[in-house]
Amino acid sequence: MTNRKLINQLIQLQELIVARMQKKVVMPQAPLDALDKNIAQLSADLPQAINSHLNRLLKKHPEAVVPFVDGHCTGCGMGVSASLINEIRHADELHRCLNCTRYLYCPSEIVAREHASRVYGEKRKIGLARFSAQSLMVSPLTGDTPEEALGQLCSRMQQEGFVFDGGQLLEMALQRETIISTAVDSGMAFPHVRGVEGGGLTMALGVHKKGIHFGGPGRTLTRLFFFMVIPTATSAFYLKLISGLSQIFREKEAREALLAADSEEALWSALMRQTRKVIK
Template identity: 50%
Template sequence: MVRKEHHIVKHLIQLQDLLAARAQQQAAQPKKKLEQLDKNIKVLADELSPDLRSNFMRLVQKNVEALAPVTGENCSGCGFALTKALVNNIHGGSAELSRCPNCTRILYAPDVPLTRRSPRRRWGDPVKRGVERFSAPELMLHKLKGTTGEEVLWEICENMQSEGYVEDCDALHEAALHREAIISTAMGGGMAFPHVRGVEGGGLTLSIGVSKKGIDFGGSTKTKIFFYMVIPTAASAFYLKLLAGLTQSFSTAAEREPLLKAKSQEDLWNALIKGTRKMVR
């Protein structure tokens, strides 16, 4: 498929990816130094015209995600219904940047739209609280089989697709690998937070996988616990809060132990619910 957005939007997407990666690292590890990431951000930002750079950075401060893909005829950032003329202009590859009339994000047409299925809800289901709003027992993988980072990410993604939470595992997996190439999502304590932003059609979804032996995932130690998240554009700001809550919930070895010792899907689910009760509301 021919990419629709022009080179300026491509450049802005790259810059936003770096800024998002920085925000995610800071949310999980506030004291971590990110000199190389900051240098890369500066290089891309300096290549923009002064006016565009200033406007873009103001949008980032306001919305976290300064760009939003068009989903159908709506802005994926705020859900605002766009005019057909505006949508046609965006898909037609206009040389002018298009903005959402409501949230002011810069709109673009993605190469391959990342979508997911709407959450399955039944009348009379109990109200969900805490992390239960974003996950489910069937998304718990207590014994990952993969021996490499790529295999583990595929295994988790494939399970999400088989359980009906995402539609295109291949595209999602490619996006997850692209994110890891920017800077590893591996954190301290043998944890990693791989994720894909801009997956529209439902709410934020969290899946957890545990590797008993651990694998090399770009961190200082082997990674054993993978918190894999699929994030719609509208939930990008909340995602950072959830990320901070998860890292705080499992910051010590004692807090991570129930996850690592889980012998079943149910055990892992119960450990997640109990472990996040105070920090994720």
């Protein structure tokens, strides 16, 4: 196995493991057999030493394989020497960060962000206002396909200055959905793109009044889309955040409060009202 193929396999394995973590926190009773089988198959093909180190890393944090961006490890922020960067780019062998020992790779594409985030200002934010804003509420979503729904959320991210290229963000979000759908029961989905550096975790919320097929259980229609861009350093917190959101919106009354909002301003108010007791 070439090292380039090996690093791709490590990235794919990590995505499956994180998907399993996400599914477990959002749908505690959901069967995990299919995911466990795929994880076991990919793990069995890895050299034993690499697999052992990967598992040790994953016990500490959900990111064991990370890109370097702007000359830094995105896992711990440690600078990566120019000579090491050159070696990683050539992919002649696997390399690890000298500080956190995560496996490093050269990203094929990076979502460029205009600035840290417009949700941050001089005044201290609380609750979901730390990660979102009224300007990132999209209601109603239109269209009948995942690509159309996610496309509107990605366009809003670009429009509001959170990323430069909404089309690139959409492509990466759709690629993530091919691993396993982020749709869960109760008509919700948590689509996301991880490894979006240069700012904080950012969330947009889209409401599709009619609902679309997004890969949820059975014939479930998805109406609420909690779409997030996630820097590597916030991956562990992201799992806590979606756990809190799923806990809140499993309740029909809480979901209906969002679905009943007749404007984006009302949607933001309803979101803040429903989450303030759980997400501090």
